[in-house]
Amino acid sequence: MTFSSELWDRGAASVYEQIVRHPFITGLTDGTLDHDAFQYFITQDSHYLRAYSRALSLVAGRATDEDAVSMFALHAANAIAVERELHTSLLGSLGLTPADVDAAGSGPTTTAYMSYLTAVCATGTYAEAVAAVLPCYWIYRDVGRELLKRSSPDPLYAKWIATYGSEEFDAVVEQVLAVTDTLDVGTAERERCHQHFATTCRYEWMFWDAAYHKLDWPVR
Ligand SMILES: Cc1ncc(CN)c(N)n1
Incomplete structure:
Protein backbone atom coordinates (compact mmCIF):
# COMPACT_ATOMS: atom_id res chain seq x y z
CA MET A 1 0.00 0.00 0.00
CA THR A 2 1.29 3.49 -0.83
CA PHE A 3 1.96 5.97 1.97
CA SER A 4 -0.74 8.31 0.63
CA SER A 5 -3.38 5.52 0.62
CA GLU A 6 -2.38 4.61 4.15
CA LEU A 7 -2.83 8.24 5.21
CA TRP A 8 -6.22 8.47 3.49
CA ASP A 9 -7.54 5.20 4.93
CA ARG A 10 -6.65 6.09 8.50
CA GLY A 11 -7.19 9.84 8.49
CA ALA A 12 -9.50 10.93 5.71
CA ALA A 13 -11.92 8.20 4.65
CA SER A 14 -14.48 8.77 7.39
CA VAL A 15 -14.07 12.57 7.50
CA TYR A 16 -14.42 12.77 3.71
CA GLU A 17 -17.78 10.93 3.85
CA GLN A 18 -18.96 13.48 6.40
CA ILE A 19 -17.69 16.37 4.26
CA VAL A 20 -19.63 15.33 1.15
CA ARG A 21 -22.80 14.97 3.27
CA HIS A 22 -22.32 18.34 4.98
CA PRO A 23 -25.16 20.84 4.25
CA PHE A 24 -22.61 23.43 3.09
CA ILE A 25 -21.42 21.04 0.38
CA THR A 26 -24.83 19.68 -0.60
CA GLY A 27 -26.12 23.28 -0.60
CA LEU A 28 -23.52 24.21 -3.22
CA THR A 29 -24.84 21.68 -5.74
CA ASP A 30 -28.56 22.08 -5.11
CA GLY A 31 -28.15 25.88 -4.87
CA THR A 32 -29.77 26.11 -1.40
CA HIS A 47 -7.22 34.70 5.08
CA TYR A 48 -6.45 30.99 5.01
CA LEU A 49 -4.69 31.18 1.62
CA ARG A 50 -2.23 33.76 2.91
CA ALA A 51 -1.09 31.33 5.61
CA TYR A 52 -1.30 28.33 3.28
CA SER A 53 1.00 30.01 0.78
CA ARG A 54 3.57 30.65 3.53
CA ALA A 55 3.18 27.07 4.77
CA LEU A 56 3.91 25.75 1.26
CA SER A 57 7.02 27.94 1.12
CA LEU A 58 8.17 26.34 4.36
CA VAL A 59 7.56 22.87 2.88
CA ALA A 60 9.62 23.90 -0.18
CA GLY A 61 12.46 24.97 2.11
CA ARG A 62 12.42 21.60 3.85
CA ALA A 63 12.15 19.44 0.73
CA THR A 64 15.11 17.16 0.22
CA ASP A 65 15.17 16.88 -3.56
CA GLU A 66 15.28 19.67 -6.11
CA ASP A 67 12.11 18.69 -7.97
CA ALA A 68 10.09 18.82 -4.78
CA VAL A 69 11.66 22.16 -3.79
CA SER A 70 10.60 23.73 -7.07
CA MET A 71 7.19 22.03 -7.05
CA PHE A 72 6.20 23.34 -3.60
CA ALA A 73 7.73 26.77 -4.32
CA LEU A 74 5.74 26.91 -7.56
CA HIS A 75 2.56 25.87 -5.76
CA ALA A 76 3.15 28.51 -3.10
CA ALA A 77 3.14 31.07 -5.91
CA ASN A 78 1.06 29.70 -8.81
CA ALA A 79 -1.55 27.47 -7.22
CA ILE A 80 -2.31 30.19 -4.73
CA ALA A 81 -2.47 32.85 -7.48
CA VAL A 82 -5.18 30.82 -9.25
CA GLU A 83 -7.21 30.53 -6.06
CA ARG A 84 -6.71 34.21 -5.23
CA GLU A 85 -7.96 35.17 -8.67
CA LEU A 86 -11.04 33.04 -8.09
CA HIS A 87 -11.60 34.68 -4.73
CA THR A 88 -11.21 38.18 -6.14
CA SER A 89 -13.81 37.51 -8.82
CA LEU A 90 -16.21 35.75 -6.41
CA LEU A 91 -15.80 38.49 -3.81
CA GLY A 92 -16.51 41.09 -6.51
CA SER A 93 -19.69 39.23 -7.52
CA LEU A 94 -20.74 39.23 -3.86
CA GLY A 95 -20.12 42.98 -3.66
CA LEU A 96 -17.06 42.69 -1.42
CA THR A 97 -13.60 44.26 -1.65
CA PRO A 98 -10.22 43.13 -0.25
CA ALA A 99 -10.71 45.82 2.43
CA ASP A 100 -13.89 44.00 3.57
CA VAL A 101 -11.87 40.79 3.91
CA ASP A 102 -9.27 42.57 6.04
CA ALA A 103 -11.97 44.21 8.14
CA ALA A 104 -13.69 40.85 8.78
CA GLY A 105 -10.46 39.36 10.16
CA SER A 106 -9.86 35.64 10.53
CA GLY A 107 -12.46 33.66 12.47
CA PRO A 108 -11.78 31.09 15.22
CA THR A 109 -11.60 28.00 12.98
CA THR A 110 -9.50 29.75 10.32
CA THR A 111 -7.08 30.99 12.97
CA ALA A 112 -6.78 27.55 14.56
CA TYR A 113 -6.25 25.80 11.21
CA MET A 114 -3.70 28.38 9.99
CA SER A 115 -1.81 28.20 13.29
CA TYR A 116 -1.65 24.41 13.20
CA LEU A 117 -0.40 24.31 9.61
CA THR A 118 2.21 26.96 10.29
CA ALA A 119 3.44 25.24 13.44
CA VAL A 120 3.83 21.82 11.78
CA CYS A 121 5.49 23.24 8.66
CA ALA A 122 7.88 25.34 10.76
CA THR A 123 8.81 22.77 13.41
CA GLY A 124 8.05 19.31 11.99
CA THR A 125 10.13 17.21 9.63
CA TYR A 126 9.72 17.49 5.85
CA ALA A 127 7.42 14.42 5.79
CA GLU A 128 5.30 15.81 8.62
CA ALA A 129 4.94 19.11 6.78
CA VAL A 130 3.86 17.30 3.58
CA ALA A 131 1.32 15.23 5.56
CA ALA A 132 -0.12 18.40 7.13
CA VAL A 133 -0.62 20.26 3.82
CA LEU A 134 -1.80 17.23 1.81
CA PRO A 135 -5.52 17.31 2.81
CA CYS A 136 -5.77 20.90 1.54
CA TYR A 137 -4.95 19.61 -1.93
CA TRP A 138 -6.50 16.18 -1.87
CA ILE A 139 -9.85 16.83 -0.19
CA TYR A 140 -10.54 19.84 -2.43
CA ARG A 141 -9.66 17.83 -5.54
CA ASP A 142 -11.99 14.99 -4.52
CA VAL A 143 -14.80 17.32 -3.42
CA GLY A 144 -14.39 19.31 -6.66
CA ARG A 145 -14.59 16.14 -8.77
CA GLU A 146 -17.62 14.87 -6.87
CA LEU A 147 -19.49 18.18 -7.13
CA LEU A 148 -18.62 18.62 -10.80
CA LYS A 149 -20.88 15.64 -11.57
CA ARG A 150 -23.87 17.78 -10.51
CA SER A 151 -22.39 21.32 -10.71
CA SER A 152 -24.83 23.99 -9.42
CA PRO A 153 -27.74 26.12 -10.61
CA ASP A 154 -25.99 29.08 -8.91
CA PRO A 155 -23.30 30.51 -11.22
CA LEU A 156 -21.08 31.54 -8.27
CA TYR A 157 -21.08 28.03 -6.85
CA ALA A 158 -20.65 26.51 -10.33
CA LYS A 159 -17.51 28.64 -10.83
CA TRP A 160 -16.04 27.51 -7.51
CA ILE A 161 -16.83 23.86 -8.32
CA ALA A 162 -15.28 24.13 -11.81
CA THR A 163 -11.95 25.34 -10.36
CA TYR A 164 -11.50 22.45 -7.95
CA GLY A 165 -13.01 19.87 -10.30
CA SER A 166 -10.68 20.92 -13.13
CA GLU A 167 -8.03 18.78 -14.81
CA GLU A 168 -5.44 21.46 -13.97
CA PHE A 169 -6.12 21.15 -10.25
CA ASP A 170 -6.12 17.36 -10.55
CA ALA A 171 -2.64 17.46 -12.15
CA VAL A 172 -1.31 19.60 -9.28
CA VAL A 173 -2.70 17.16 -6.70
CA GLU A 174 -1.32 14.11 -8.53
CA GLN A 175 2.17 15.67 -8.39
CA VAL A 176 1.93 16.11 -4.62
CA LEU A 177 0.64 12.56 -4.15
CA ALA A 178 3.59 11.25 -6.17
CA VAL A 179 6.00 13.17 -3.91
CA THR A 180 4.20 11.87 -0.81
CA ASP A 181 4.66 8.31 -2.00
CA THR A 182 8.44 8.71 -2.29
CA LEU A 183 8.89 10.02 1.28
CA ASP A 184 11.26 8.02 3.39
CA VAL A 185 9.66 7.95 6.85
CA GLY A 186 10.72 6.24 10.05
CA THR A 187 8.24 4.51 12.39
CA ALA A 188 7.76 7.33 14.93
CA GLU A 189 7.71 9.94 12.19
CA ARG A 190 5.07 7.93 10.31
CA GLU A 191 2.76 8.09 13.33
CA ARG A 192 3.22 11.85 13.56
CA CYS A 193 2.42 12.14 9.83
CA HIS A 194 -0.81 10.22 10.43
CA GLN A 195 -1.73 12.54 13.28
CA HIS A 196 -1.08 15.72 11.27
CA PHE A 197 -2.91 14.40 8.21
CA ALA A 198 -5.95 13.36 10.29
CA THR A 199 -5.96 16.69 12.14
CA THR A 200 -5.90 18.83 9.00
CA CYS A 201 -8.63 16.61 7.45
CA ARG A 202 -10.77 17.43 10.49
CA TYR A 203 -9.95 21.10 10.07
CA GLU A 204 -11.17 20.87 6.47
CA TRP A 205 -14.58 19.65 7.72
CA MET A 206 -14.57 22.30 10.45
CA PHE A 207 -13.79 25.04 7.92
CA TRP A 208 -16.96 24.29 5.95
CA ASP A 209 -18.96 23.85 9.14
CA ALA A 210 -17.76 27.23 10.46
CA ALA A 211 -18.90 28.86 7.20
CA TYR A 212 -22.27 27.11 7.34
CA HIS A 213 -22.85 28.46 10.87
CA LYS A 214 -20.95 31.74 10.20
CA LEU A 215 -18.99 31.03 13.35
CA ASP A 216 -17.70 34.13 15.10
CA TRP A 217 -15.47 34.65 18.13
CA PRO A 218 -17.65 34.12 21.23
CA VAL A 219 -16.18 37.23 22.88
CA ARG A 220 -14.51 40.38 21.51
C1 LIG B 1 -9.58 25.67 3.82
C2 LIG B 1 -9.03 25.32 2.47
N1 LIG B 1 -8.50 24.11 2.27
C3 LIG B 1 -8.00 23.82 1.02
C4 LIG B 1 -8.03 24.69 -0.02
C5 LIG B 1 -7.54 24.30 -1.35
N2 LIG B 1 -6.21 24.74 -1.53
C6 LIG B 1 -8.58 25.93 0.24
N3 LIG B 1 -8.67 26.89 -0.70
N4 LIG B 1 -9.11 26.26 1.50
Whole structure:
Protein backbone atom coordinates (compact mmCIF):
# COMPACT_ATOMS: atom_id res chain seq x y z
CA MET A 1 0.00 0.00 0.00
CA THR A 2 1.29 3.49 -0.83
CA PHE A 3 1.96 5.97 1.97
CA SER A 4 -0.74 8.31 0.63
CA SER A 5 -3.38 5.52 0.62
CA GLU A 6 -2.38 4.61 4.15
CA LEU A 7 -2.83 8.24 5.21
CA TRP A 8 -6.22 8.47 3.49
CA ASP A 9 -7.54 5.20 4.93
CA ARG A 10 -6.65 6.09 8.50
CA GLY A 11 -7.19 9.84 8.49
CA ALA A 12 -9.50 10.93 5.71
CA ALA A 13 -11.92 8.20 4.65
CA SER A 14 -14.48 8.77 7.39
CA VAL A 15 -14.07 12.57 7.50
CA TYR A 16 -14.42 12.77 3.71
CA GLU A 17 -17.78 10.93 3.85
CA GLN A 18 -18.96 13.48 6.40
CA ILE A 19 -17.69 16.37 4.26
CA VAL A 20 -19.63 15.33 1.15
CA ARG A 21 -22.80 14.97 3.27
CA HIS A 22 -22.32 18.34 4.98
CA PRO A 23 -25.16 20.84 4.25
CA PHE A 24 -22.61 23.43 3.09
CA ILE A 25 -21.42 21.04 0.38
CA THR A 26 -24.83 19.68 -0.60
CA GLY A 27 -26.12 23.28 -0.60
CA LEU A 28 -23.52 24.21 -3.22
CA THR A 29 -24.84 21.68 -5.74
CA ASP A 30 -28.56 22.08 -5.11
CA GLY A 31 -28.15 25.88 -4.87
CA THR A 32 -29.77 26.11 -1.40
CA LEU A 33 -26.64 27.42 0.39
CA ASP A 34 -27.27 31.03 1.35
CA HIS A 35 -24.91 33.61 -0.08
CA ASP A 36 -24.02 34.90 3.39
CA ALA A 37 -22.49 31.52 4.26
CA PHE A 38 -20.60 31.43 0.95
CA GLN A 39 -19.41 35.00 1.52
CA TYR A 40 -18.15 34.01 4.99
CA PHE A 41 -16.41 31.01 3.42
CA ILE A 42 -14.66 33.00 0.66
CA THR A 43 -13.67 35.74 3.12
CA GLN A 44 -12.19 33.23 5.55
CA ASP A 45 -10.55 31.31 2.72
CA SER A 46 -8.80 34.50 1.61
CA HIS A 47 -7.22 34.70 5.08
CA TYR A 48 -6.45 30.99 5.01
CA LEU A 49 -4.69 31.18 1.62
CA ARG A 50 -2.23 33.76 2.91
CA ALA A 51 -1.09 31.33 5.61
CA TYR A 52 -1.30 28.33 3.28
CA SER A 53 1.00 30.01 0.78
CA ARG A 54 3.57 30.65 3.53
CA ALA A 55 3.18 27.07 4.77
CA LEU A 56 3.91 25.75 1.26
CA SER A 57 7.02 27.94 1.12
CA LEU A 58 8.17 26.34 4.36
CA VAL A 59 7.56 22.87 2.88
CA ALA A 60 9.62 23.90 -0.18
CA GLY A 61 12.46 24.97 2.11
CA ARG A 62 12.42 21.60 3.85
CA ALA A 63 12.15 19.44 0.73
CA THR A 64 15.11 17.16 0.22
CA ASP A 65 15.17 16.88 -3.56
CA GLU A 66 15.28 19.67 -6.11
CA ASP A 67 12.11 18.69 -7.97
CA ALA A 68 10.09 18.82 -4.78
CA VAL A 69 11.66 22.16 -3.79
CA SER A 70 10.60 23.73 -7.07
CA MET A 71 7.19 22.03 -7.05
CA PHE A 72 6.20 23.34 -3.60
CA ALA A 73 7.73 26.77 -4.32
CA LEU A 74 5.74 26.91 -7.56
CA HIS A 75 2.56 25.87 -5.76
CA ALA A 76 3.15 28.51 -3.10
CA ALA A 77 3.14 31.07 -5.91
CA ASN A 78 1.06 29.70 -8.81
CA ALA A 79 -1.55 27.47 -7.22
CA ILE A 80 -2.31 30.19 -4.73
CA ALA A 81 -2.47 32.85 -7.48
CA VAL A 82 -5.18 30.82 -9.25
CA GLU A 83 -7.21 30.53 -6.06
CA ARG A 84 -6.71 34.21 -5.23
CA GLU A 85 -7.96 35.17 -8.67
CA LEU A 86 -11.04 33.04 -8.09
CA HIS A 87 -11.60 34.68 -4.73
CA THR A 88 -11.21 38.18 -6.14
CA SER A 89 -13.81 37.51 -8.82
CA LEU A 90 -16.21 35.75 -6.41
CA LEU A 91 -15.80 38.49 -3.81
CA GLY A 92 -16.51 41.09 -6.51
CA SER A 93 -19.69 39.23 -7.52
CA LEU A 94 -20.74 39.23 -3.86
CA GLY A 95 -20.12 42.98 -3.66
CA LEU A 96 -17.06 42.69 -1.42
CA THR A 97 -13.60 44.26 -1.65
CA PRO A 98 -10.22 43.13 -0.25
CA ALA A 99 -10.71 45.82 2.43
CA ASP A 100 -13.89 44.00 3.57
CA VAL A 101 -11.87 40.79 3.91
CA ASP A 102 -9.27 42.57 6.04
CA ALA A 103 -11.97 44.21 8.14
CA ALA A 104 -13.69 40.85 8.78
CA GLY A 105 -10.46 39.36 10.16
CA SER A 106 -9.86 35.64 10.53
CA GLY A 107 -12.46 33.66 12.47
CA PRO A 108 -11.78 31.09 15.22
CA THR A 109 -11.60 28.00 12.98
CA THR A 110 -9.50 29.75 10.32
CA THR A 111 -7.08 30.99 12.97
CA ALA A 112 -6.78 27.55 14.56
CA TYR A 113 -6.25 25.80 11.21
CA MET A 114 -3.70 28.38 9.99
CA SER A 115 -1.81 28.20 13.29
CA TYR A 116 -1.65 24.41 13.20
CA LEU A 117 -0.40 24.31 9.61
CA THR A 118 2.21 26.96 10.29
CA ALA A 119 3.44 25.24 13.44
CA VAL A 120 3.83 21.82 11.78
CA CYS A 121 5.49 23.24 8.66
CA ALA A 122 7.88 25.34 10.76
CA THR A 123 8.81 22.77 13.41
CA GLY A 124 8.05 19.31 11.99
CA THR A 125 10.13 17.21 9.63
CA TYR A 126 9.72 17.49 5.85
CA ALA A 127 7.42 14.42 5.79
CA GLU A 128 5.30 15.81 8.62
CA ALA A 129 4.94 19.11 6.78
CA VAL A 130 3.86 17.30 3.58
CA ALA A 131 1.32 15.23 5.56
CA ALA A 132 -0.12 18.40 7.13
CA VAL A 133 -0.62 20.26 3.82
CA LEU A 134 -1.80 17.23 1.81
CA PRO A 135 -5.52 17.31 2.81
CA CYS A 136 -5.77 20.90 1.54
CA TYR A 137 -4.95 19.61 -1.93
CA TRP A 138 -6.50 16.18 -1.87
CA ILE A 139 -9.85 16.83 -0.19
CA TYR A 140 -10.54 19.84 -2.43
CA ARG A 141 -9.66 17.83 -5.54
CA ASP A 142 -11.99 14.99 -4.52
CA VAL A 143 -14.80 17.32 -3.42
CA GLY A 144 -14.39 19.31 -6.66
CA ARG A 145 -14.59 16.14 -8.77
CA GLU A 146 -17.62 14.87 -6.87
CA LEU A 147 -19.49 18.18 -7.13
CA LEU A 148 -18.62 18.62 -10.80
CA LYS A 149 -20.88 15.64 -11.57
CA ARG A 150 -23.87 17.78 -10.51
CA SER A 151 -22.39 21.32 -10.71
CA SER A 152 -24.83 23.99 -9.42
CA PRO A 153 -27.74 26.12 -10.61
CA ASP A 154 -25.99 29.08 -8.91
CA PRO A 155 -23.30 30.51 -11.22
CA LEU A 156 -21.08 31.54 -8.27
CA TYR A 157 -21.08 28.03 -6.85
CA ALA A 158 -20.65 26.51 -10.33
CA LYS A 159 -17.51 28.64 -10.83
CA TRP A 160 -16.04 27.51 -7.51
CA ILE A 161 -16.83 23.86 -8.32
CA ALA A 162 -15.28 24.13 -11.81
CA THR A 163 -11.95 25.34 -10.36
CA TYR A 164 -11.50 22.45 -7.95
CA GLY A 165 -13.01 19.87 -10.30
CA SER A 166 -10.68 20.92 -13.13
CA GLU A 167 -8.03 18.78 -14.81
CA GLU A 168 -5.44 21.46 -13.97
CA PHE A 169 -6.12 21.15 -10.25
CA ASP A 170 -6.12 17.36 -10.55
CA ALA A 171 -2.64 17.46 -12.15
CA VAL A 172 -1.31 19.60 -9.28
CA VAL A 173 -2.70 17.16 -6.70
CA GLU A 174 -1.32 14.11 -8.53
CA GLN A 175 2.17 15.67 -8.39
CA VAL A 176 1.93 16.11 -4.62
CA LEU A 177 0.64 12.56 -4.15
CA ALA A 178 3.59 11.25 -6.17
CA VAL A 179 6.00 13.17 -3.91
CA THR A 180 4.20 11.87 -0.81
CA ASP A 181 4.66 8.31 -2.00
CA THR A 182 8.44 8.71 -2.29
CA LEU A 183 8.89 10.02 1.28
CA ASP A 184 11.26 8.02 3.39
CA VAL A 185 9.66 7.95 6.85
CA GLY A 186 10.72 6.24 10.05
CA THR A 187 8.24 4.51 12.39
CA ALA A 188 7.76 7.33 14.93
CA GLU A 189 7.71 9.94 12.19
CA ARG A 190 5.07 7.93 10.31
CA GLU A 191 2.76 8.09 13.33
CA ARG A 192 3.22 11.85 13.56
CA CYS A 193 2.42 12.14 9.83
CA HIS A 194 -0.81 10.22 10.43
CA GLN A 195 -1.73 12.54 13.28
CA HIS A 196 -1.08 15.72 11.27
CA PHE A 197 -2.91 14.40 8.21
CA ALA A 198 -5.95 13.36 10.29
CA THR A 199 -5.96 16.69 12.14
CA THR A 200 -5.90 18.83 9.00
CA CYS A 201 -8.63 16.61 7.45
CA ARG A 202 -10.77 17.43 10.49
CA TYR A 203 -9.95 21.10 10.07
CA GLU A 204 -11.17 20.87 6.47
CA TRP A 205 -14.58 19.65 7.72
CA MET A 206 -14.57 22.30 10.45
CA PHE A 207 -13.79 25.04 7.92
CA TRP A 208 -16.96 24.29 5.95
CA ASP A 209 -18.96 23.85 9.14
CA ALA A 210 -17.76 27.23 10.46
CA ALA A 211 -18.90 28.86 7.20
CA TYR A 212 -22.27 27.11 7.34
CA HIS A 213 -22.85 28.46 10.87
CA LYS A 214 -20.95 31.74 10.20
CA LEU A 215 -18.99 31.03 13.35
CA ASP A 216 -17.70 34.13 15.10
CA TRP A 217 -15.47 34.65 18.13
CA PRO A 218 -17.65 34.12 21.23
CA VAL A 219 -16.18 37.23 22.88
CA ARG A 220 -14.51 40.38 21.51
C1 LIG B 1 -9.58 25.67 3.82
C2 LIG B 1 -9.03 25.32 2.47
N1 LIG B 1 -8.50 24.11 2.27
C3 LIG B 1 -8.00 23.82 1.02
C4 LIG B 1 -8.03 24.69 -0.02
C5 LIG B 1 -7.54 24.30 -1.35
N2 LIG B 1 -6.21 24.74 -1.53
C6 LIG B 1 -8.58 25.93 0.24
N3 LIG B 1 -8.67 26.89 -0.70
N4 LIG B 1 -9.11 26.26 1.50
